Amino acid sequence: MSTAxxxxxxxxxxxxxxxxxxxxxxxxxxxxxxxxxxxxxLFVVFFxxxxxxxxxxSLKSSAEIGAVTNPWWVYHPTLENYVNLLSSxxxxxxxxxxxxVSVLVVSLSIIVxxxxxFSLARMKFWGSATLATGVFxxxxxxxxxxFIPLFKIFAWVHDKTGIELINHWWVLIFLYPTLTVPFxxxxxxxxxxxxxxxxxxxxLIDGASYFQILTRVFIPVALPGIIAATIFAFxxxxxxxxxxxxxxxxxxxxxxxxxxxxxxxxxxVYNWGQIxxxxxxxAAPPLIIYAFLMDYYIAGLTAGATKG
Numbered sequence: 001m002s003t004a005x006x007x008x009x010x011x012x013x014x015x016x017x018x019x020x021x022x023x024x025x026x027x028x029x030x031x032x033x034x035x036x037x038x039x040x041x042l043f044v045v046f047f048x049x050x051x052x053x054x055x056x057x058s059l060k061s062s063a064e065i066g067a068v069t070n071p072w073w074v075y076h077p078t079l080e081n082y083v084n085l086l087s088s089x090x091x092x093x094x095x096x097x098x099x100x101v102s103v104l105v106v107s108l109s110i111i112v113x114x115x116x117x118f119s120l121a122r123m124k125f126w127g128s129a130t131l132a133t134g135v136f137x138x139x140x141x142x143x144x145x146x147f148i149p150l151f152k153i154f155a156w157v158h159d160k161t162g163i164e165l166i167n168h169w170w171v172l173i174f175l176y177p178t179l180t181v182p183f184x185x186x187x188x189x190x191x192x193x194x195x196x197x198x199x200x201x202x203x204l205i206d207g208a209s210y211f212q213i214l215t216r217v218f219i220p221v222a223l224p225g226i227i228a229a230t231i232f233a234f235x236x237x238x239x240x241x242x243x244x245x246x247x248x249x250x251x252x253x254x255x256x257x258x259x260x261x262x263x264x265x266x267x268x269v270y271n272w273g274q275i276x277x278x279x280x281x282x283a284a285p286p287l288i289i290y291a292f293l294m295d296y297y298i299a300g301l302t303a304g305a306t307k308g
Contacts, residue, residue: 051280058082058277065272081277091278093252094259097169098238098282101255104173105237106230109180113229116181117188118214122200132189139182146178147246154247169253172244176237184229191225192218227293235286256282 057065059077069075085091120132154165165171195218203213219226244258254262260278264271 051283054276054280057272058280060273062271062273081273082281085274085277085281090251090259090263094254094256095281097254097259098256099285101169101172101176102234102237105176105180106233108173109177109184109233110226110230112177112181113184113188114214114219114226116185117192118210118218120185121189121192122197122213122218123210132186135182135189136186139179139186143179143240143242147242150175150178151246166247167249167253169244169248169255171247172237172255175243175247176240179240180233180236184233187229187232188222188225191222191228195221231289231293234289238282238286 053072056072056074058081059074059079061076061078061080064074064076116135120128120135151166154171158164158166199217199221200213203217208216239257241257244255248254248258251259251263256278260275260282264275264278
């Protein structure tokens, strides 16, 4: 065996060391795959058990839920919880309020974040880098610290103008962007920065304005990033619990997460069947969106990491 052949096979002349090395790599790869499958199985079991238990409980009657039986098995399946909940005027009101708020918040957040990200990523000006960092840092402030000063601001507005901002579902349209706009802007900055500068430079040479560059060049190219920001904004506005709990109280003004808790839990009585049903129905819209747009979401989040 020649030296070149020995190098190609990964060993010294004679080939035996190379065979041992390849056998060793194969065993190491199999061991790594076994561990990967083991931890992935644990991950799947850990994260799928709650929704599976919710589904099982939603198919039980109140009597069966309270009975001393196997909690992971449905002996007498029924759709009574789904029928009662979907025919409830309150639940449909909660669902409608959540849908309207989410759509409007997503629209407002995407418009603001696209304009802000384009300005910070391409229209360089003094302090733009610091401002971009500050935009992201505002997202790190938890909403548990924000809702108290916001509540005080609403009280001040009521004292000065007489406008009551508390206990109106539409006020959430102005509250949720404090959570969605910073992160959406950060996503879009990373995506806009990954777009080659030659594209907008060529458009400027051809006489295009910055607004035309944004609408005709950046938005079509950055569509995965926009979809990622849209999914994030929708998820936050659909599932947020603290803001609607603090700023809405009347039943007709509640959104889905708070409405399920406040109407289906009465004192120490928990209507577990309908609670689980409501949680599953509430989780359906984000789940459907993620199922069809997950690739765009991942592409949008990882775009900034590939900037070269």
